[in-house]
Amino acid sequence: MSTNTLDPTKWIDNYADYLYNYSVSRVSDSDTAQDLVQETFLAALKSSNNYKGDASERTWLISILKRKIIDYYRKINSKKGKAEVRMSYNTDSEEEGNWMEERISDPYDGNAEDSMQNEELGIAIQECMGKLPVKQAQIFKMKTIEGYETEAICNELNITPSNLWVIIHRARTALTACLEKNWF
């Protein structure tokens, strides 16, 4: 029996960062990744009547994003796409480079296995963050990922530094427990 339902009003808060991380690790370009996430949400909204509820909302959105990423690479691999990309590639330099390899090359210095492992780790952390209460997840993201100063977060969210550290402590404890199950 299908138990999952869609709630598009919460998509951005719940899945935008998750989809963005998934996307940016595959296209290595922030703007393209954001566009792909946008296209994913729009496509999901259009085809929401086809959602049967067998998979979770997030799994369903990821499957749409995967199609969008494939379409993106198909487009830049097509003759027209190659010409478009080559033109913009050549505007930066006179040299004829290996444009396709540079476009889709591994951005990390490590090997493919390392980057794949980091990707899986990123997904595991995102999944664990998704299980945190909204405020804990928000403050953890601001502090750990975006690197905001304690004072800036306190001013923005109108909380005291003691409150912030209590929330950070709870978030870190919950994340460690979650990752112990799924990663350590």
Add this chain to the structure above:
Amino acid sequence: MKTKKSIFFITYEEAQHICNKLQYGEATFWERVKLNFRLLWCRITNEYTRKNTKLTSLCEMADLKVMDDKKKDELKDMLNKQLSESKDK
């Protein structure tokens, strides 16, 4: 003697708090000294610090990113607009 003990002694909760601040480079020199002193004899603090430090290194390894807030707001507006249009139809 009591005074000397209170200078160095911190509770487990205080040690956790300092350890959390340490992960973000916000623990003072004196706090680090007190935490290290506790780490010499408290196995539970050691375990907490080990896991907490591991979490920090995993977050760094994963190189997590968040979408720009402005872009999120744009997406929210766009989705809400689409939703209200589809309701009107």
